[in-house]
Amino acid sequence: MEDKELFKGLIQKAEALYTMGDFEFALVFYHGGHKLWPELQEFRLGIQKVQEAIDNSVGSPSSVKLENKGDLSFFHKADEVTKGWPKGLIHPLRREMRQQNKKTAKQLLGELYSDKEYLEKLLKDEDLVKGKMRAGERLQDLILNCFIYLDTRTEFWRQQKPIYAxxxxxxxxxxxxxxxxxxxxxxxxxxxxxxxxxxxxxxxxxxxxxxxxxxxxxxxxxxxxxxxxxxxxxxxxxxxxxxxxxxxxxxxxxxxxxxxxxxxxxxxxxxxxxxxxxxxxxxxxxxxxxxxxxxxxxxxxxxKIPLACGGLERTWLFHEIGRCYLELKRHTEARDYGVRSLAVADEIADEKWQRNACVLVAQSEMKLCNFKSSVAHFERALDRAKVLQDDPARDAIQKVT
Structure with a gap:
């Protein structure tokens, strides 16, 4: 199979999972596709929209601060309604009381909203919900599963809305x-x-x-x-x-x-x-x-050099130009810019950029076979790394020297 057909299939699989509401599995396939084809925008946008759906559905606990104040009669009424309901189950009527806007649910579910209302009426019939199907399955469980499905659909379309208005x-x-x-x-x-x-x-x-x-x-x-x-x-x-x-x-x-x-x-x-x-x-x-x-x-x-303001910007600028020259194997220019960067770093007494500039000069001098100067700058860079307590930099410099 060609790569073109493969990534199309992967996108279709991820989209199908997303449409089914299996956001986590959809995210796995989008991430897999992004890893294989990082240049394709479809996978990056897919990751973004699935992550948004998960965030909107689950939310962040740290972003919610609960306070025990205000009118709590709403919850007392819910407790009265659910009194005697099996532990671990959320009573559908209490779920409905928690809905902030029934109108929104009706708009999102469309024709299915009438089914939801019908299920609510069935749940009020205590004799009916105690009955069982021929296969032995309780009607109460069947109705609750249908209810959960409709609530899932409501939340799913609520997630869709931010991306596909x-x-x-x-x-x-x-x-x-x-x-x-x-x-x-x-x-x-x-x-x-x-x-x-x-x-x-x-x-x-x-x-x-x-x-x-x-x-x-x-x-x-x-x-x-x-x-x-x-x-x-x-x-x-x-x-x-x-x-x-x-x-x-x-x-x-x-x-x-x-x-x-x-x-x-x-x-x-x-x-x-x-x-x-x-x-x-x-x-x-x-x-x-x-x-x-x-x-x-x-x-x-x-x-940019004539426009640079302040010592910190200038020492950084000279260092970056020197690094580019070093990448191009133009070692004399790299050293000269390294020296300029070090001079400015000394003026402003910035130990971090003193270390960086010394390493640049040392590397350039080494390529130019000026070993004495190279060692001296490496030793100064090592001293700055110790002062900064930068262990990775210190270890790297010690390996070179």
Whole structure:
């Protein structure tokens, strides 16, 4: 069987399990497919939607704080209803009392909702539920199993909704979208700053998908506004392209990330914004370095040098450029940038970057056969590693020396 047919079959299997409500097994197949074909978006989106369904169904215990206050009569009534019910079973009437919105369940179940109401009536007939089928199965168990199935279907369609919104929801969303485009918030600046903070917070928390979604939504919104509403519109758009690019880097989509950061760079050059240009060149260089295009990374980072602010940014920048030259076996340039990085690290007394710069210089000198200088820098790097109590770095340096 060809790979093309194999991955299609795997997707169909995962989708079937998902539709049946077997989310955990569906997740196994999506993860398996993603491992074999990481470039295919279908598996990554499948993992995302199944994980969302599981999270929505199970939830996080740490996110719920229970408090014993307020009107608890609801639960006392439920206790009265279920008095005498077999231990371990949830009485259907109590389950129904816990429903926050019967209207929602009716909408989700459609024609099956009338079956659910019929089952409720049957459960009220005590003589009936005590009866047995010909095979010996109790009617009570049969009715309860049907009830559980309908509740499972209700929850299943509730999980579906965030990813595959129904036609009505799409129309309502479009109406709200059009209204928002026509009527920007009363304080656009505050809205933009708050949105950027939320986007950055999501990415910092490791939720790249949420950060990316939010950034794209805000980008589309602001693209529809005039410069009268957002005077620094292009600067804001550049910021959003930068956020999108960073989220895509975390998701491993390097080509798309490079495109977003390049858009940020184009806007920065167009508007003559040195800080934005520095940020964009920084990110463009990162992407190129990550995908092994070291000459392009060097070009971006060397253009950034005059824009670098502060010692920490400069020592990092010199070090990364030197590393790229080392990868290209241009050892003299690697050493020179390593020396520049070390000089700045000494100026700001940053022990971590002193160690990193010393290792870069030592490796470059060793390739240039300047062994005395190489040993001296390795020894200094080892000393910095001990001060930082960085055991892995210390062990690695000791092996080299």
């Amino acid at each position: 129904r036609e009505r929801d799409r129309k309502l969303m479009q109406q709200r979208w059009n209204k928002t485009r026509q009527n920007p918030p009363s304080d656009p600046t505050r809205f933009v700053l708050k949105s950027l903070e939320e986007i950055d917070a999501a990415l910092t928390a490791g939720n790249a998908e949420s950060s990316l979604k939010k950034a794209r939504e805000v980008l589309k919104l602001i693209q529809c506004w005039s410069e009268e509403v957002v005077p620094n519109k292009k600067e804001v758009l550049g910021n959003l392209h930068s956020c999108i690019g960073n989220a895509l880097i975390d998701l491993g989509e390097m080509d798309k990330a490079l495109d977003s950061h390049q858009k940020d760079l184009d806007l920065a050059r167009q508007c003559k914004l040195p800080e934005a240009k520095s940020r964009a060149l920084d990110n463009v260089g990162r992407v190129y370095a990550r995908i092994g295009k070291f000459p392009q990374a060097i070009d971006a980072w060397e253009e």
